Amino acid sequence: MGESSTASDGEPIQHGQPTVLIVLGMAGSGKTTLVQRLTAHLHSKQLPPYVINLDPAVSELPFPVNIDIQDTVNYKEVMKQYGLGPNGGIMTSLNLFATKFDQVMNLLQKRSAEVKNIVIDTPGQIEVFTWSASGAIITESLASTFPTVVIYVMDTARSTNPVTFMSNMLYACSILYKTKLPFIVVMNKTDIVDHSFAVEWTTDFTAFQDALNADTSYMSNLSRSMSLVLDEFYNTLKLVGFSAVTGAGTDDLLKAVEEAHEEYVKEYKPEYDKLRERRIKEMKKKEQGKLPTNAELVAEPGIVVTRGIDGAGEDTSDSSDADADNEDAEEDSFMRFLDAKKASAPKT
Numbered sequence: 308m309g310e311s312s313t314a315s316d317g318e319p320i321q322h323g324q325p326t327v328l329i330v331l332g333m334a335g336s337g338k339t340t341l342v343q344r345l346t347a348h349l350h351s352k353q354l355p356p357y358v359i360n361l362d363p364a365v366s367e368l369p370f371p372v373n374i375d376i377q378d379t380v381n382y383k384e385v386m387k388q389y390g391l392g393p394n395g396g397i398m399t400s401l402n403l404f405a406t407k408f409d410q411v412m413n414l415l416q417k418r419s420a421e422v423k424n425i426v427i428d429t430p431g432q433i434e435v436f437t438w439s440a441s442g443a444i445i446t447e448s449l450a451s452t453f454p455t456v457v458i459y460v461m462d463t464a465r466s467t468n469p470v471t472f473m474s475n476m477l478y479a480c481s482i483l484y485k486t487k488l489p490f491i492v493v494m495n496k497t498d499i500v501d502h503s504f505a506v507e508w509t510t511d512f513t514a515f516q517d518a519l520n521a522d523t524s525y526m527s528n529l530s531r532s533m534s535l536v537l538d539e540f541y542n543t544l545k546l547v548g549f550s551a552v553t554g555a556g557t558d559d560l561l562k563a564v565e566e567a568h569e570e571y572v573k574e575y576k577p578e579y580d581k582l583r584e585r586r587i588k589e590m591k592k593k594e595q596g597k598l599p600t601n602a603e604l605v606a607e608p609g610i611v612v613t614r615g616i617d618g619a620g621e622d623t624s625d626s627s628d629a630d631a632d633n634e635d636a637e638e639d640s641f642m643r644f645l646d647a648k649k650a651s652a653p654k655t
């Protein structure tokens with residue numbers, strides 16, 4: 308387990324509610340290096356964060372971590388046992404870990420008075436987290452308990468083409484739709500290319516149009532229209548230039564995190580409070596209506612020894628109740644969609 312911040316008399320410092328930072332981004336954008344830089348900075352300010360690694364396939368973590376998915380789930384073993392390739396292995400490992408996330412939440416709640424930030428590194432394959440039931444479960448669990456913020460990391464040097472920039476921004480916007488949380492775009496690697504072009508493109512519509520002017524392709528025309536559509540997204544966007552290698556922009560990033568924390572409390576918390584109440588009601592209903600099966604009565608939970616989750620039980624199931632709920636909801640909505648289609652189809 309990592310250290311907690313301590314006062315000079317050795318007593319833990321009480322910090323109020325911590326902010327959860329979910330770090331997302333395309334493979335190679337610099338998520339892990341950013342977490343490393345941020346962690347080192349916060350340690351130097353005597354504010355060590357609580358760090359969770361959710362990437363089961365990372366070979367070496369360059370920062371101290373409190374909870375590591377790799378201590379609970381063996382990704383290579385998962386691939387072998389389920390006959391999966393690398394992506395399927397990562398997805399299934401995250402599913403298995405999500406079934407244990409209530410234990411992670413208990414640990415976080417116990418430590419919440421002592422830490423100011425909870426930092427979460429996610430798998431390189433961004434869709435494994437953003438488009439999976441387990442990613443949604445983890446995000447909802449965190450966001451219905453703590454002020455939670457998404458940090459979307461972009462590689463500045465690889466976004467200087469306006470069409471590429473637009474496709475990355477559309478992706479960012481789709482993640483905002485999925486997570487429904489305050490959103491910070493971190494333009495990383497500013498030691499290679501300054502991010503001022505991105506600030507200009509997101510604040511001055513004509514500057515972006517000018518950048519596209521030389522190009523008359525279909526993608527370029529589409530990007531032109533899309534920049535108008537994204538105007539509202541850009542208006543509320545917190546865009547920060549950063550270099551995970553040099554540390555430039557760290558203060559700006561922390562300031563944006565503070566603002567996003569406030570935004571969560573004002574704008575997003577009421578929705579997440581409602582969601583939590585609904586979940587509690589659903590759980591109570593399930594508990595009342597469900598009798599334990601014979602298997603549940605005799606089952607001895609296996610123990611996985613982990614650095615982070617003391618006494619976490621090994622789980623061999625491949626989906627949780629919450630996963631199933633989510634799938635049910637998606638199936639219901641798909642059935643409604645089909646019914647609506649059938650009803651509106653011209654009669655032959």
Ligand SMILES: Nc1nc2c(ncn2[C@@H]2O[C@H](COP(=O)(O)OP(=O)(O)OP(=O)(O)O)[C@@H](O)[C@H]2O)c(=O)[nH]1
Nearest residue numbers: 333334335336337338339340431495496550551552
């Ligand atoms: N010049 C420069 N290089 C960086 C910066 N941040 C990360 N890198 C480099 O970019 C590469 C990818 O960085 P990672 O931190 O592993 O990126 P990631 O997003 O965690 O990658 P995945 O784990 O594959 O998703 C590494 O070679 C880093 O050294 C930066 O601010 N500046």
